[in-house]
Amino acid sequence: MSFRDDWPKMPDGTDFNGQQLLALVRNGASPFRQAWDVNLLIREIEENLGTQVIDIPFVYSGSNNYGFHFKLSNQPDIVARLARGDVNMPDYDGFPLLVQIPEVKFEAAVYELLRSEPNILASHLLYYRIPQQYSGPKLDRPRDITGRRLLVFERTEGENNVWRHLSSEKQAHLLAQSAGIRASLFNFQLPLDFAAVWLRERLFEQKPKSLPVPVAPTREFCVALFTAKIEATIGNIGDMIGWEEDNNTVGPIAAAAKQQLLHLIPHILPEGDQTCLYRLVLDHGDFGVHNMSITMDADDRLLVTSVYDWETGCIVPALLSDPLMAVTVDLEVDENAAPSISRVPDDATPSDRDEYMTWATEYVTVRYPIQTPFSAETDN
Secondary structure, eight states, X not given: OBSSOOOOBOTTSOBOXXXXXXXXXXXXXXXXXXXXXXHHHHHHHHHHHTOOEEEEEEEEEOSSEEEEEEEESSSOOEEEEEESOOTTSTTBOSSOHHXXXXXXXXXXXXXXXXXXXXXXXXXXXXXXXXXXXXXXXXXSXXXXXXXXXXXXXXXXXXXXXXXXXXXXXXXXXHHHHHHHHHHHHHHOOOOHHHHHHHTTTTSOSSOOSSOSSOOXXXXXXXXXXXXXXXXXXXXXXXXXXXXXGGOOBOOHHHXXXXXXXXXXXXXXXXXXXXXXXXXEEEXXXXXXXXXXXXXXXXXXXXXXXXXXXXXXXXXXXXXXXXXXXXXXXXXXXXXXXXXXXXXXXXXXXXXXXXXXXXXXXXXXXXXXXXXXXXXXXXXX
C-alpha cells in the first residue's frame, strides 16, 4: 500500500538535494521522472498565472507535500505546494478524495478570509486545484499530476527550519511574535456565515451528519455540539465504534459511558452566553515554527513573514481554542491555564526540561497578549 512518493534519488544513489531542478528537467534528468512529469507542474503554473517559469531554486520535502520555489518572468516568486500522494496511484492508501476535497476548499477559504488581516500573516493564495480521481482500475502509476492537490502561494522571505540555530534571545523574540500572531487569530471576529458553512465539516471524525441547532456563539449551541459529537462517536449497541478497520462495536460499557457523558455536558459548561466562552474561534490546528516563514530584517531582528498550512484548521467555541505552539516540543497550558509542555523527548535531561518550560512561560504568560476564557471568567 502507498500514500506518498519517496523522496527522489540521484543516479549515484544519493538523495536529491533540492537544487537546480529546472536545469535537470531541461536536460532530461529530472529526479522525479520515475514518479511524475515536472513539466506538467511548470505548464500548469504558467497557464494559470500568465507567466513563464525561469528557475526552480529549491524543492522542499514535507511529510505530505513538496514545496517548489519558482522564479517567474513577470511577477514575484511563488511557492507551489504539491501533494506527495496521488489518489490515482495503484493501492493508494492516503486520505481519500472525499476527505481531500473539502480540506483543500476549506484551506483556500481560510486564506481568502484572512487575506486582509495583517497581524495573522496567513500566506497569500494565488491558485489552487483539488485532486481528481480517475474511474476504473488503477493498474499503473499515473504520469500526470491530476490526482495531486495543488496550492500556489506568493513567496515571502524566510525559512521554517531556524529554531535550533537561534540564540536564547532570538528564540524569546520569536516566541513573542508567535504569541502575538496567535492572539490575533484568537481575537479575530469570525464571520458567522463562515462558521455556519465550515464548523461541522471541520470536526474530527466521528462527526454528526448534521447539527440539531443553527451554528451560533451561545451556550445552547455548545451543548448541542457536544451532544451531537458524542452521539456520532458512540452509537447504539452493535454499531461500529472507532475506525472501520478496527472492527469494534459499541457494547454495554461504551453505551453506559455515552449516557454518563450526555448527562455530564450541561453540568460542565458555564451558564450564560459569555462572549469570552462561547464565541466561535478559528484555530490553525498545527501552529508552530514548522509552519512559519522566518527571516532577519535589516537590523538583524527576527521576523515572521507568513503562517501557512491551514489544512488542519477547525472552528471551535472559544473555551475549546487551543493555544499550543510547536517548537522542538509543544508549548501549551495545563488545566489551570499555567505554562506546560508536551511531546518531550524521552532522553530529555532536567536541564532540557527547564529550558522547555522557559519557552512555555515566555510564550504563554510573559508575552501572550490575550486572556484565556478561564482567566476572563475569574476576573469577573
